[in-house]
Amino acid sequence: MPAVSQSSLADLKPGVQGLIERLDLPEPDARRLMELGFLPGSHVQLSRRSPFGDPSVFRIDDAEIALRRETAVHILLRSES
Amino acid sequence: MSATASRPLSPPSASELQHRRVVALVGPPNSGKSTLFNRLTGMRQKVANYPGVTVEKRHGVARLRAGREIEVIDLPGVYSLSPRSEDEQITHDVLKGKVEGVPKPDAVLLILDATNLSRHLTMAAPIISLGLPTLVALNMADDLARRGGSIDVNALSQRIGAPTALISAKTGEGLQPVEEFLDGKLGAPPPVQLPVLQDVPACHAWATDARTRAGYRPPAPPHWTRRLDGIFLHPVWGPLIFLLVVVAVFQTIFTAAVPLMDGVEALISTSGEWLKAALPDTWFRALLIEGVWGGVGSVIVFLPQILLLFVFIGILEDSGYLARAALIADRTMAKVGLQGKSFIPLLSAYACAVPAILATRTIENKRDRMATILIAPFMTCSARLPVYTLIIAAFIPEQPVLGPFLGSRAAMMLALYALGFLAAVATARLLKSSILESVRTPFMLELPPYRMPTLRSLGLRLLDRSKVFLRRAGTVIMATTIALWALASIPLVNGEPPPIEESLAGTIGRTIEPLVAPLGFDWKIGIGLITSLAAREVIVGTLGTIYGMEADEGSVALQEALRQDLDLGGAVALLVFFAFAMQCMSTVAVVRRETGGWKWPVIQFSYMTALAYVAGLAANLIFS
Ligand SMILES: Nc1nc2c(ncn2[C@@H]2O[C@H](COP(=O)(O)OP(=O)(O)OP(=O)(O)O)[C@@H](O)[C@H]2O)c(=O)[nH]1
Ligand SMILES: [Mg+2]
Numbered sequence: 001m002p003a004v005s006q007s008s009l010a011d012l013k014p015g016v017q018g019l020i021e022r023l024d025l026p027e028p029d030a031r032r033l034m035e036l037g038f039l040p041g042s043h044v045q046l047s048r049r050s051p052f053g054d055p056s057v058f059r060i061d062d063a064e065i066a067l068r069r070e071t072a073v074h075i076l077l078r079s080e081s
Numbered sequence: 082m083s084a085t086a087s088r089p090l091s092p093p094s095a096s097e098l099q100h101r102r103v104v105a106l107v108g109p110p111n112s113g114k115s116t117l118f119n120r121l122t123g124m125r126q127k128v129a130n131y132p133g134v135t136v137e138k139r140h141g142v143a144r145l146r147a148g149r150e151i152e153v154i155d156l157p158g159v160y161s162l163s164p165r166s167e168d169e170q171i172t173h174d175v176l177k178g179k180v181e182g183v184p185k186p187d188a189v190l191l192i193l194d195a196t197n198l199s200r201h202l203t204m205a206a207p208i209i210s211l212g213l214p215t216l217v218a219l220n221m222a223d224d225l226a227r228r229g230g231s232i233d234v235n236a237l238s239q240r241i242g243a244p245t246a247l248i249s250a251k252t253g254e255g256l257q258p259v260e261e262f263l264d265g266k267l268g269a270p271p272p273v274q275l276p277v278l279q280d281v282p283a284c285h286a287w288a289t290d291a292r293t294r295a296g297y298r299p300p301a302p303p304h305w306t307r308r309l310d311g312i313f314l315h316p317v318w319g320p321l322i323f324l325l326v327v328v329a330v331f332q333t334i335f336t337a338a339v340p341l342m343d344g345v346e347a348l349i350s351t352s353g354e355w356l357k358a359a360l361p362d363t364w365f366r367a368l369l370i371e372g373v374w375g376g377v378g379s380v381i382v383f384l385p386q387i388l389l390l391f392v393f394i395g396i397l398e399d400s401g402y403l404a405r406a407a408l409i410a411d412r413t414m415a416k417v418g419l420q421g422k423s424f425i426p427l428l429s430a431y432a433c434a435v436p437a438i439l440a441t442r443t444i445e446n447k448r449d450r451m452a453t454i455l456i457a458p459f460m461t462c463s464a465r466l467p468v469y470t471l472i473i474a475a476f477i478p479e480q481p482v483l484g485p486f487l488g489s490r491a492a493m494m495l496a497l498y499a500l501g502f503l504a505a506v507a508t509a510r511l512l513k514s515s516i517l518e519s520v521r522t523p524f525m526l527e528l529p530p531y532r533m534p535t536l537r538s539l540g541l542r543l544l545d546r547s548k549v550f551l552r553r554a555g556t557v558i559m560a561t562t563i564a565l566w567a568l569a570s571i572p573l574v575n576g577e578p579p580p581i582e583e584s585l586a587g588t589i590g591r592t593i594e595p596l597v598a599p600l601g602f603d604w605k606i607g608i609g610l611i612t613s614l615a616a617r618e619v620i621v622g623t624l625g626t627i628y629g630m631e632a633d634e635g636s637v638a639l640q641e642a643l644r645q646d647l648d649l650g651g652a653v654a655l656l657v658f659f660a661f662a663m664q665c666m667s668t669v670a671v672v673r674r675e676t677g678g679w680k681w682p683v684i685q686f687s688y689m690t691a692l693a694y695v696a697g698l699a700a701n702l703i704f705s
Contacts, residue, residue, distance in 0.1 A: 028165065029523050034281040035160040036525060037200045041282075048310065051319040052412040055421070055524060057310075061199040062299055064310075064528040066408050068415070071523040 601651025650705025
């Protein structure tokens with residue numbers, strides 16, 4: 001159900017910061033991601049992609065956490081212009 | 082470890098346990114709980130630099146200076162009190178006093194990583210709200226200071242309504258308040274209003290506020306980690322370095338270990354000769370020389386090689402590279418329907434399948450976990466190393482393959498490791514596309530900062546490993562070789578042991594020979610396959626005993642004897658058989674325990690044995 005136009009964590013370019021708007025995931029998964037720091041209102045940055053392109057490593061709250069693209073697309077970013 | 086040595090030998094009585102204060106160590110994964118536990122109790126729980134090392138509860142006794150004993154429980158790391166996996170469930174249940182035989186803790190020591198406080202402090206709210214006396218220990222003070230971070234602990238303690246201490250479990254600094262807390266003598270600030278616990282954003286906001294008001298200055302980013310990741314996770318260098326490391330490991334295991342192994346071998350054979358000369362010629366001498374020295378001794382020869390392997394595993398685990406390896410492997414794992422998290426247990430299966438199967442507790446998805454348990458024994462565990470080395474050394478001549486970097490023997494070994502891995506992923510694929518199909522659980526893996534492995538921790542790992550190895554040699558291996566020796570010495574003919582082919586062992590061997598003959602094995606190897614059901618390396622001891630008894634003058638070069646009994650086809654078949662078969666009773670037992678019944682271990686054992694047999698058959702056909 002992700003809105004077609006909205007950008008997600010998966011669209012981040014390395015080094016660019018994004019602001020999380022909401023997590024479009026089932027409650028338990030969303031909850032764990034939030035416990036890891038992926039909270040609405042938090043800033044995330046793409047640290048780097050792993051050698052084969054997926055998963056990617058995200059920097060949030062000074063920690064580095066790896067997520068697969070399939071998860072990252074459900075973490076929606078606030079559109080900043 | 083004076084604390085360990087001074088502990089009374091008898092287990093504490095029930096009443097003693099009832100009165101003893103019980104303190105649980107809780108905190109997010111990789112925050113240093115086990116390091117602190119070891120420091121407090123003098124024990125040696127596994128510590129390594131990746132999340133999810135501890136997967137069981139562990140009890141220990143901390144002796145305070147005044148002589149009082151406190152029971153401390155080390156627990157698996159958790160991100161919150163809503164468990165998602167088996168290991169987190171354990172922590173949850175212990176804290177709620179729901180585990181039989183484990184007293185509900187009287188107090189909680191919450192260990193947070195001070196360099197990661199922005200996230201870790203969020204956990205303080207749910208833990209404090211449990212209502213048990215809680216000390217919030219901000220660990221890794223050394224790292225925080227080195228990277229220029231700081232915090233006002235007293236201010237923080239007022240903000241969160243719980244005593245707080247800045248400590249370093251590694252260096253031991255700042256442990257005074259921890260001791261006082263264990264003793265129940267540390268005062269607490271007045272409680273504060275806690276956020277709604279189910280509301281993660283609220284807890285996070287609460288923690289951010291507390292932290293900010295306590296003047297938390299986060300440490301500078303770990304520059305080294307970023308730089309190293311730039312190399313190790315580089316699209317080209319990353320995989321290349323990965324490969325280079327693997328090749329180097331195998332080459333070293335073959336070359337550097339050889340002089341050491343020769344040394345051990347010389348020691349064993351000299352002491353054997355000496356013993357033979359010193360003792361009168363009785364059945365007991367024969368048992369000692371042929372059974373114990375010939376059998377157990379031929380396994381002990383491989384200790385240096387196994388230790389070398391553990392040096393590499395230790396560096397991998399302590400440095401933090403392991404989590405990166407899991408990341409690199411995630412793509413492969415995704416293709417077979419598993420995730421990178423499964424790769425961490427699989428990597429530890431290179432040491433031994435038993436802890437690896439326990440480590441699958443960190444996998445949230447039940448079906449993924451089951452699949453990982455089922456494929457773990459395919460990974461080449463260290464017990465296969467003696468078998469592989471022996472056969473490779475006997476049949477593969479050493480020649481350079483990649484110049485001085487890789488010889489043919491190391492290459493063969495590498496191929497066997499690859500074979501095991503391929504069997505594992507193929508089986509995973511099979512399982513995940515049929516009976517264990519499931520929706521995917523999101524992969525989330527925290528990458529710890531790189532840390533320098535210390536000589537001390539590597540040394541301790543080797544010490545512990547040697548103990549485990551020698552204990553195995555002294556129990557399982559000794560028992561099977563002695564039993565074999567006895568079976569090979571009866572029935573007595575005119576008061577003398579019979580020729581070995583006519584002994585009971587020989588008869589059994591020749592009865593099953595038709596079954597193993599298609600693989601190119603004779604009855605002696607057949608016997609070895611039976612005894613190695615107890616543990617893989619037992620086959621080496623068995624052959625050592627059989628050939629020793631046969632040769633009559635005690636020691637005979639094992640490799641020499643093997644070459645007479647096996648042709649190349651049989652040798653390759655034997656290698657392949659060992660790559661696939663599940664010859665390990667401890668693994669069967671742990672699978673039964675972790676899956677809660679006999680169903681899975683029986684399926685697994687049958688599948689692996691069938692695969693081993695068919696593959697061995699094919700290998701023998703191709704190579705002879
Ligand atoms: N610099 C520093 N490193 C530490 C300290 N305490 C622990 N470590 C390191 O942190 C890593 C994790 O330590 P563990 O004790 O295994 O952590 P844990 O909390 O038991 O982890 P899990 O069992 O996975 O939950 C290891 O590499 C330790 O050497 C400390 O005070 N300072
Ligand atoms: Mg631990």
